[in-house]
Structures are given as structure tokens and as C-alpha cells.
Amino acid sequence: MKKFAYALNESTLDLFFPHERIKTKVQILTILLEATRFLLYNEPDSLVSDSKLILHVKKMSRLFFITKNKYYSINFPFTFIIHDDITFINYRSIIDLDSKTISDLMSILKDDRFNSLVCLDFAEPVFELEPDYNDNLWILLKDLLMMEDGYLRFDKDTDGYLNAKADGKEHTHPENHIDIFYSNNNTFKVGLEKTIIHETFLDYIDSQTDCMYLKKFR
Numbered sequence: 375m376k377k378f379a380y381a382l383n384e385s386t387l388d389l390f391f392p393h394e395r396i397k398t399k400v401q402i403l404t405i406l407l408e409a410t411r412f413l414l415y416n417e418p419d420s421l422v423s424d425s426k427l428i429l430h431v432k433k434m435s436r437l438f439f440i441t442k443n444k445y446y447s448i449n450f451p452f453t454f455i456i457h458d459d460i461t462f463i464n465y466r467s468i469i470d471l472d473s474k475t476i477s478d479l480m481s482i483l484k485d486d487r488f489n490s491l492v493c494l495d496f497a498e499p500v501f502e503l504e505p506d507y508n509d510n511l512w513i514l515l516k517d518l519l520m521m522e523d524g525y526l527r528f529d530k531d532t533d534g535y536l537n538a539k540a541d542g543k544e545h546t547h548p549e550n551h552i553d554i555f556y557s558n559n560n561t562f563k564v565g566l567e568k569t570i571i572h573e574t575f576l577d578y579i580d581s582q583t584d585c586m587y588l589k590k591f592r
Contacts, residue, residue, distance in 0.1 A: 376431040378413075378454075381422040382439075386412060390427065390439045396556045400483055402448060402523045409437055410452065411476045414461050428572075429454060433582050436524065440572045446527035447579060451518070465517075469510045478503050479515060527553040528566075528575050552578075564588070 382390065389408055396402065409427060428438040435450045452471055455462045463471040482488060482503070487495040504511050528551075535549035548565030555561045570578075577583050 376429075378418040378429045378431075378456075379420065379422045380412065380416050380427045380429075381419050382425040382427055386427075387425055387441070391441060391444065396525070397558065398556075399519070399523065402525060402556070403483060403518055404480065405439075406437070406448060406450070406518075406523075407476050407479055409439075410463055410471050411473060413454065414463060414472070417459075418456075428576070430576060430580075432580065434580065436579065438572065438576060443530040443569075444528065445572050445575045446525065447575070449521060449524040451521055465514050469507055469514050475507070475511075475514075478506070478511065479518075482515065525554075525556050526579060528570060529553060530569050
């Protein structure tokens with residue numbers, strides 16, 4: 375098992391913890407790519423503050439974004455190597471994730487043609503960049519769009535809980551809870567009896583440690 379922790383500053387906090395709730399796959403991919411860029415150009419720090427990014431590589435490979443009262447995690451589908459203090463990240467040994475690759479993928483996701491109703495319009499920005507990548511850019515982008523991103527978030531939301539409690543519905547919005555999925559049609563909460571530390575959150579998701587169990591609140 376390898377675990378790498380990185381301190382987050384104000385600008386990266388705004389990037390990885392947007393003020394509006396994450397609702398789309400494009401938002402997830404944008405965060406994944408920006409986090410990959412961050413890993414490339416920052417050094418791990420074992421003495422990090424409450425705000426941190428953790429890359430956890432074991433049987434699973436995940437990114438954990440940590441602040442004082444909120445943690446969330448997504449799949450990290452890339453190979454991560456540090457050699458002679460230099461970070462290398464690639465996908466299936468066919469394409470390197472460097473600054474140019476990340477910027478090109480981001481430009482496709484932000485291109486108006488990405489949301490076109492015509493499939494050929496969608497293909498154009500990919501086709502324009504493919505010669506730079508030996509036709510491997512589409513393989514990477516397609517796999518990112520198709521991958522199971524594994525989004526999971528812990529939240530301590532006192533205001534939301536008190537508002538629900540005032541309506542007599544406190545068990546619809548527990549103060550401490552885990553949100554599973556992110557789109558409006560799929561997301562739901564699992565209530566927790568108390569606040570958990572981020573190490574416990576990591577343990578919840580680790581498939582090689584003992585499972586946690588649910589029980590009824592009444």
C-alpha cells in the first residue's frame with residue numbers, strides 16, 4: 375500500500391471544493407484532471423494540515439479530498455510513479471499524463487462542440503488533437519467518460535440537519551452522513567451516528583479491511 379498526502383492552499387481548495395454541489399461527470403473529470411496536474415508539480419508532505427489531497431494506492435487506487443468537515447473520494451485510473459523525486463503519471467502505458475495532455479483533455483471537455491447534438495461535432499476537437507498522441511487520445515477520453523468514477527462524500531452539515539429537524543424530518547438529512555453518487559436522480563444519504571475522522575473514511579472504502587455495518591436508527 376502506498377499513500378501520498380499533499381497540502382492544499384486556498385486556490386486549490388476552491389478548485390477541488392466548488393461552492394456548488396458536484397452534479398455531473400464532466401465536473402468529476404475536471405477535478406480528476408486538475409488533481410492529476412497538481413500531483414505532477416507538487417511534492418508529498420507528511421506534515422499536512424486539515425486541508426489535503428491524498429492519493430491512496432493499494433488494491434484500489436483513489437483520490438481523497440479532505441477538509442475539516444467534508445471529505446470525498448473518486449477513482450484514480452492512472453499509474454503513478456515517483457522516480458528520483460520526479461513524478462510520472464500515465465494511462466495503460468500508452469499515453470503520458472503531462473501538462474499538455476491534461477490541457478488538451480480539458481479543452482475538449484470545455485469545447486461547445488462537446489455538448490453538440492451532432493456526433494461529428496463532438497468528434498472534431500478530438501480528431502484535431504489526435505495526431506499529437508498517435509491516435510491514443512480518444513482511447514483515454516473514451517475510457518474516462520465510460521469509467522465508474524466511484525464518487526463518495528462524507529459531510530457534517532449542521533445547518534441542513536437543523537432545517538430538516540425544524541420540519542420534523544431530521545432523519546432525511548442527518549447531521550453526519552455519507553452522500554453516494556452525485557446526480558439528482560441517483561444521489562442518496564447514509565446517516566452516521568457521529569462525526570468520523572478522514573482515516574475512518576479511508577477505511578470505509580478500503581476493500582481489503584474489515585467491512586463496516588449499517589444498523590437502523592430506530
